[in-house]
Amino acid sequence: MSFDKKEGRLQTAWVWIGFVVFITGVILFTTYGMSLGPISGEHTAWGSFGSLLAGFFTIAATGATIATLLFLAKQNKDMQKVNQAQLDSMTFERYINHRKLFIEQLKDLEIAHKNAFNFCDPNLLYKTIFPENGPHKCEFSVESKFDANGDYENLISEIYFRFEELVERFNVSQFNKGDGDLLARCLINFHDRVLMVEPVGAKRNGDIEFNSVPYFINIFSIEEFVRAAVKISNHILRFTNNNEVDGSRIFANSKFVRYAMMDDYFRPVDNQRIEIVTSIFGIKALESIHRHAFRMRDSENEFLLPVTFRTLDNIFSSAELVNGLADDEVLNEVVEDCIEEVGDYLQQMKVDSTNFSMVNKISDKLIALRNR
Known part of the structure; x- marks a missing residue:
């Protein structure tokens, strides 16, 4: 029922209360006047008339009380509406x-x-984190939920699940063929499903696609991405008022992690949809030399080509140094x-x-x- 209809019903109730009081008074005084006769000088007659007045005013007071209660009820409802409107406004704000x-x-x-990097859609990320929030509801805390x-x-x-997944993948004691690819898939899941980011700027050699x-x-x-x-x-x-994760549990700068991913993506498996950017001339040849220099050892397990290995290992230790090979002078050196x-x-x-x-x-x- 609309507010205008309720207002109309309340006004009608007031009119009916006043009408009932008025009619009651007319009936009482008319009846009394018709049966009274000439004005009497006796105290008993006037006492009877006083009782009549008292009864009438009691009825009138009752009607007024009811009308007042209806008015107060209306005021209370109006105040509730005002308060609700204020609460709605505060929630929205x-x-x-x-x-x-x-x-x-x-x-x-x-x-x-x-x-x-940029966040692809900050509003979508907010809505994903706070699915219940909107103009009429705003919660500050979100609990982590796991099923049975x-x-x-x-x-x-x-977030907790993906983080523990990365901890497990990074901290293996030995990387086998394909482990680098599995790790990359975990990183991609974190990248897409949790962070919802996209890289900015030109592609770099070593970037995953x-x-x-x-x-x-x-x-x-x-380690750049992991940080x-x-x-x-x-x-x-x-x-969201939750406990933070401990990033030190992930050994992202491990050279063995880098070797595993280099081994998988410089010699990709069939139908592999994950690739890396390798646009610099000679980078694949240098990676091959680095890999073989790492494996060639003498009887005491020392590198046969220590300078070659350490030079290339240093180059492949960061994206910045690798992409520096685009400079002919650096590559020549x-x-x-x-x-x-x-x-x-x-x-x-x-x-x-x-x-x-x-x-x-x-x-x-x-x-x-x-001689290139």
């Missing part, structure tokens, strides 16, 4: 400010990481450092030596790079 603060802090995270099987049921619980879509993940600097992932995750967890050692060692080797064939192939690759 709180929701707007809460969402605005969240999005502003996401922007601060982008700036803190030198705008290397231990599967996550919201983004908060998924999945189905030709670039990601803010570089196999030569995996950002932990920082963003902890921001979300703090914002690396090639010369390696070719000098390889040439000297090759002259000392016998043709029937165990590693002669491999060292000779390394020499050919380096000479080809120098």
Whole structure:
């Protein structure tokens, strides 16, 4: 029922109360006047008339009381509506400010990481974290929820799940063929499902692409993504009143992790949809030389080509150094450092030596790079 209809019914009730009181008075006084006769000077008659007046005014007072109660009830309902409107307005304002603060802090995270990535859709991320929030409801805390099987049921619980998944993948004692690819898939899931970010700027050699879509993940600097992932995750967890994750549990700068991913993506398996950017001339040849230099050891497990291995290992230790190979002077310097050692060692080797064939192939690759 609308407010106008309720207002009309209340006014009608007041009219009827007044009408009933008036009619009652008319009936009482008319009846009394008709039966009274001449005005009497006796106290008894006037006492009877006083009783009549008292009865009438009691009825009138009752009617007035009822009317007053109806009026107060109306005022109370009106006040409730005003209070509800104020609460709705406060809830709406709180929701707007809460969402605005969240999005502003996401922007601060982008700036803190030198705008290397953007959040694809901050509003979608907010709605995913706070699915119940809206103009009429605004909650500040979100609990992590897992079902009976231990599967996550919201983004908060998924953060914890994905984080533990990364801890497990990074901290294995030994990487086998394909483990680098499995780790990359875990990173991609974290990238897409939790962070909802996209890289900004030109592609870098070593950047991961999945189905030709670039990601803010570089196999030569995996720690960059992991640091950002932990920082963003902890921001979300703090914002929702949850415990933070401990990023130190992930050994993202492990060289063995880097070796595993290099091994998988420089020699990809069939039908592999994850690829890495390798646009710099000679990078694949240098990776091959690095891999073989790492494996060639003497009887005391020392590197046969220590200068070559350490030079290339240093280059492949970060995305910045790898992409520096795009500068011909840098590439030439690396090639010369390696070719000098390889040439000297090759002259000392016998043709029937165990590693002669491999060292000779390394020499050919380096000479080809120098003569490019």
